[in-house]
Amino acid sequence: MSYTSVKGMDDLCPPESYRWAEIEKKAKAIFESFSFSPIVTPAVERTELFSRGIGRATDIVEKQMYTFLDKNGESLSLRPEGTAPVVRAYLEHQLYHPDPYQKFYYWGPMYRYERMQKGRYREFHQFGVEVFGSASYRIDAEIIFMMMHLYRELGVKKFEIQLNSLGCHECRPKYREQLLKELRGQKSALCADCQNRLEKNPLRTFDCKNEGCQKIAQTTLPRMVDHLCEPCKAHFEGVKTALNQLNTPFILNPNIVRGLDYYVRTTFEIVSGDLGAQNALGGGGRYDGLVKELGGKDTPAFGYAGGIERLLLVLENETQPKYGVNVFVAALGPKAQAFSYGLIHKLRLKGIKCEIDYDDSSLKAQMKKADRMNSQCVLIIGEDEMNKGEAILRNMSTKEQKTIPFGEILDEFKKKS
Numbered sequence: 455m456s457y458t459s460v461k462g463m464d465d466l467c468p469p470e471s472y473r474w475a476e477i478e479k480k481a482k483a484i485f486e487s488f489s490f491s492p493i494v495t496p497a498v499e500r501t502e503l504f505s506r507g508i509g510r511a512t513d514i515v516e517k518q519m520y521t522f523l524d525k526n527g528e529s530l531s532l533r534p535e536g537t538a539p540v541v542r543a544y545l546e547h548q549l550y551h552p553d554p555y556q557k558f559y560y561w562g563p564m565y566r567y568e569r570m571q572k573g574r575y576r577e578f579h580q581f582g583v584e585v586f587g588s589a590s591y592r593i594d595a596e597i598i599f600m601m602m603h604l605y606r607e608l609g610v611k612k613f614e615i616q617l618n619s620l621g622c623h624e625c626r627p628k629y630r631e632q633l634l635k636e637l638r639g640q641k642s643a644l645c646a647d648c649q650n651r652l653e654k655n656p657l658r659t660f661d662c663k664n665e666g667c668q669k670i671a672q673t674t675l676p677r678m679v680d681h682l683c684e685p686c687k688a689h690f691e692g693v694k695t696a697l698n699q700l701n702t703p704f705i706l707n708p709n710i711v712r713g714l715d716y717y718v719r720t721t722f723e724i725v726s727g728d729l730g731a732q733n734a735l736g737g738g739g740r741y742d743g744l745v746k747e748l749g750g751k752d753t754p755a756f757g758y759a760g761g762i763e764r765l766l767l768v769l770e771n772e773t774q775p776k777y778g779v780n781v782f783v784a785a786l787g788p789k790a791q792a793f794s795y796g797l798i799h800k801l802r803l804k805g806i807k808c809e810i811d812y813d814d815s816s817l818k819a820q821m822k823k824a825d826r827m828n829s830q831c832v833l834i835i836g837e838d839e840m841n842k843g844e845a846i847l848r849n850m851s852t853k854e855q856k857t858i859p860f861g862e863i864l865d866e867f868k869k870k871s
């Protein structure tokens with residue numbers, strides 16, 4: 455019997471896993487420099503949290519959740535996304551007290567039972583940020599700016615920020631009526647899906663993949679952005695002005711819609727030029743109604759979630775993962791081995807990545823090993839070197855060699871790291 459990982463749930467092995475570690479390190483550093491605090495929530499929640507927080511009638515809740523009864527008969531689900539759990543934690547631990555303005559970032563696995571395709575997994579990973587307690591358009595713009603900064607820092611070359619406004623509880627119902635009127639008139643030209651959900655969710659025609667529907671959406675349907683109430687219009691103008699101030703290029707895309715009522719005003723997606731159909735690196739926006747929906751006070755909120763597997767796919771084409779050790783110590787003979795064993799641990803305590811051979815291998819075999827480990831240099835210490843009190847340092851890319859006295863080895867590597 456041999457074992458493989460579960461379909462749609464992949465291992466990530468070196469060297470690709472180094473890329474992963476680098477994304478994590480850079481993302482967390484950037485989130486912290488924008489004063490977000492880390493928050494960690496469980497991978498399992500009560501199913502009810504997601505049916506209320508994402509919506510019972512969504513594909514995610516209806517078809518894609520891993521839901522099961524635990525031994526107590528309670529319905530639990532693996533989290534399909536990260537926002538509802540963060541809102542739950544915000545309320546459960548009264549993190550809004552005394553100041554509702556709070557900023558969190560998270561990073562972790564999410565689960566959806568999806569049809570398999572490139573860049574789509576059943577266990578996938580997301581990083582996300584949530585800001586609670588401010589309705590300011592400046593928050594919207596700075597999160598978009600922060601994400602642009604992150605993708606640039608990671609080396610994503612081609613991506614686009616697509617922006618839309620979804621209006622609010624004042625202007626959206628009126629717009630919806632107009633949209634419905636228009637759609638009813640063209641019902642026979644819509645695909646079966648759009649016809650079925652027309653009365654319940656007319657907005658979905660905007661993100662329908664059917665070509666006929668796309669054409670109708672782009673040419674004849676009224677657009678939310680043209681029907682915003684005055685406060686929504688001012689908010690949207692504010693976001694655009696702030697993005698310009700922060701040198702953040704964006705394009706307007708009236709086709710970005712969200713099916714749920716608590717999504718309001720700003721919504722955006724970051725789209726890669728390098729991915730096929732699954733081209734969104736992530737999406738976000740304002741969700742002023744969700745905290746209340748989940749039992750809290752009316753609290754404005756804004757968030758973004760980005761997929762890490764998608765990001766890895768894009769980066770595969772654009773950068774090499776950085777990995778390897780700083781120095782491999784090739785020791786020959788028992789005296790040199792004992793000395794080197796002590797030496798690598800002094801180096802490791804200084805944060806210098808080093809390795810050694812444990813098998814009494816020949817110099818040639820040890821050099822090969824160093825090469826496989828992608829070592830920047832090799833420190834060669836044999837009987838002769840032990841007697842002289844100095845080591846041979848070989849640079850693995852230039853092949854240059856020099857000798858350094860034992861007493862100067864630590865300083866030599868401290869300079870480089």
Ligand SMILES: [Zn+2]
Binds near residue numbers: 621622623624684687
């Ligand atoms: Zn409005």
Ligand SMILES: [Zn+2]
Binds near residue numbers: 644645646649663664
């Ligand atoms: Zn359609």
